[in-house]
Amino acid sequence: xxxxxxxxxxxxxxxxxxxxxxxxxxxxxxxxxxxxxxxxxxxxxxxxxxxxxxxxxxxxxxxxxxxxxxxxxxxxxxxxxxxxxxxxxxxxxxxxxxxxxxxxxxxxxxxxxxxxxxxxxxxxxxxxxxxxxxxxxxxxxxxxxxxxxxxxxxxxxxxxxxxxxxxxxxxxxxxxxxxxxxxxxxxxxxxxxxxxxxxxxxxxxxxxxxxxxxxxxxxxxxxxxxxxxxxxxxxxxxxxxxxxxxxxxxxxxxxxxxxxxxxxxxxxxxxxxxxxxxxxxxxxxxxxxxxxxxxxxxxxxxxxxxxxxxxxxxxxxxxxxxxxxxxxxxxxxxxxxxxxxxxxxxxxxxxxxxxxxxxxxxxxxxxxxxxxxxxxxx
Numbered sequence: 001x002x003x004x005x006x007x008x009x010x011x012x013x014x015x016x017x018x019x020x021x022x023x024x025x026x027x028x029x030x031x032x033x034x035x036x037x038x039x040x041x042x043x044x045x046x047x048x049x050x051x052x053x054x055x056x057x058x059x060x061x062x063x064x065x066x067x068x069x070x071x072x073x074x075x076x077x078x079x080x081x082x083x084x085x086x087x088x089x090x091x092x093x094x095x096x097x098x099x100x101x102x103x104x105x106x107x108x109x110x111x112x113x114x115x116x117x118x119x120x121x122x123x124x125x126x127x128x129x130x131x132x133x134x135x136x137x138x139x140x141x142x143x144x145x146x147x148x149x150x151x152x153x154x155x156x157x158x159x160x161x162x163x164x165x166x167x168x169x170x171x172x173x174x175x176x177x178x179x180x181x182x183x184x185x186x187x188x189x190x191x192x193x194x195x196x197x198x199x200x201x202x203x204x205x206x207x208x209x210x211x212x213x214x215x216x217x218x219x220x221x222x223x224x225x226x227x228x229x230x231x232x233x234x235x236x237x238x239x240x241x242x243x244x245x246x247x248x249x250x251x252x253x254x255x256x257x258x259x260x261x262x263x264x265x266x267x268x269x270x271x272x273x274x275x276x277x278x279x280x281x282x283x284x285x286x287x288x289x290x291x292x293x294x295x296x297x298x299x300x301x302x303x304x305x306x307x308x309x310x311x312x313x314x315x316x317x318x319x320x321x322x323x324x325x326x327x328x329x330x331x332x333x334x335x336x337x338x339x340x341x342x343x344x345x346x347x348x349x350x351x352x353x354x355x356x357x358x359x360x361x362x363x364x365x366x367x368x369x370x371x372x373x374x375x376x377x378x
Contacts, residue, residue, distance in 0.1 A: 004113055006092035009121075009189050012151065014085040017049065018078050019066030023059035023230065026050070026142065027098065032065040033138040040078055043069045048138035049083075050130040054228020055257065062230035064127070065138070086158070087188050088129070088151040089121050097142035106150070119192055122303060124155025125226045154188045156195055159223045163202065166219035171210045178209040196307030203316045216318050221325030231263060232333045239334055245269060245364065248334070264330075267358075274358040275344065276327070281306075296347055300354075305347065317348040327358055337361050 018040050020032050029050055037044070046068030053062040066083070073080050091113075095104030102108065110117075129151040132138045137146050160180075168176040179202060186195050203220075210216050239248040252264035258279070267274045278301065280286035285298035297309050302323060308315040324341050331339045340359040345351035 004116060007113065007117065008090050009154065010088060010090050012085045012088050014082050015046065015068045016071070016073070016080050017066040017083050018043070018069045018073055018080050019049075019051070019064045021053075021062070021064040023056055023062055025060060026063065029063065029065055030139050030141060032063075036065055036067065037139075040067055040069055040073065043067075043073045043076060043078060045070045047135075048132040050132075050138065051083075051127040052130075053127045054230040056230040056234045058234050059230065062228065084126065086124070086126065087154040088126075089117070089123075089154055089188075091117075091150045091152070092148075093150060094145070094147050096145055099143070104145075119303075121152075121154060121189060122156040122159065122192075122195065124153040124158050126153030128152055155225075156188050157185065159199075160185045160202075162223040163206075163219065166222040167206065167210065170215045170219050171212075175209045179205045192303060193307050193311060196304045196311070197313075199304045199319070200308055200313060200315050203319045207316055207318055213318070217321035217324060220319065220321030221328075223322045224325030227326065227330045229333075232330055235264070236334045236336075245274075245360070249274075272360045272362045272364065274331075274360065276356045276358065278354040278356075292352075295352070299352075300347055315348055317346060320346045320348055320354075323354075324356065327356060331358055331360075335360070335364070337364065 018036070020036050022028070022032065033048060044067045049064075049066045049068070051064040051066060053064065055061050069078065069080055091110075093106050093109050095106065095109065096102050097106050099105065100107040131149045131151060133147045133149060137148070140146065164176055164180050167179050183198065183202060183205075186198050206216055206219065210219065235248060235252065238251050239245070242248065246269065249267050249269060252262055252267055255262040255264060257263050258265075261279050261283075265276050265279050267276050269275075278299070280299045281301040282298040286295055289295040289298050293309060297306050300306050300309070302319075305315060305319065320343055324343060327341045328339055337360070339361075342357050342359075343349075344355040344357050346354045
């Protein structure tokens, strides 16, 4: 099993924290920590934490400066909450955060190991944490040397748990047993091909155990990643202020934060249906691909599907219910109404691209709409 220097998997416990959250830049963090420390200094019970909850295309990063605090904090009138624990990938860093091009910067550190880290581990939905290992380190500018541990939430165990809960809730305990019993879940740091094989076999058993396609889709939707709230909140504000779907879509099209293209993947409206054609996971690899297989591997966003393609193994189209689960939380949080989603096409059904249709209630009011006759591919 591959081991990287300064990289380890660990379990972190839930902790009670007091924090201050803001949208902006990471270099604002020392001042935020200083202000927070004035309020909770005597109650601090552990190393400082900088949490990254996501990014807003307009407002900047969604950040939180936090300290673990003792139980006495609530008695002292300090607002606290419990930060969930779980499996994390911990990356040690002894160097600066800025400037990014410095030889001992965090960005330089990650550039050397990024491909191996992201190919091997499956990441979850929790915030990224920077734990300051030196007392007072959080108060120093980013240009000064820091000794920190950056923790990424690991998600394979959570994915498997979501599958188990979903099967039981949608189809009952007997179906859960048929899908999961006797199939030991691989460890978080098992080879990616081993995790992908486990998922592929579990979905095959799901197909046999749960005949209802809609139920299978709902089950796998529980396993999906979740979009950062900060992005959705900004789009919700735009929609509420304009009361127009088309104004909202225009803003989404202008976003260039996903490698130079839109995080929201260029949604197009036809009547009360919004079509989204997925952009390639690896745009550069997709353009340079010399074979259909290389293009499919570069196109798909799912590590499990990419590994199935590499192994030459067929994967049930049922699995795409996991990717489909990404969309309802985004659009329902923005619009404030339920939506129905379905795949128009996907790689697992033999198509060269993946497209999703998001069906909106016809009761929504359209303003100034020029309706295209059909969605176009980008």
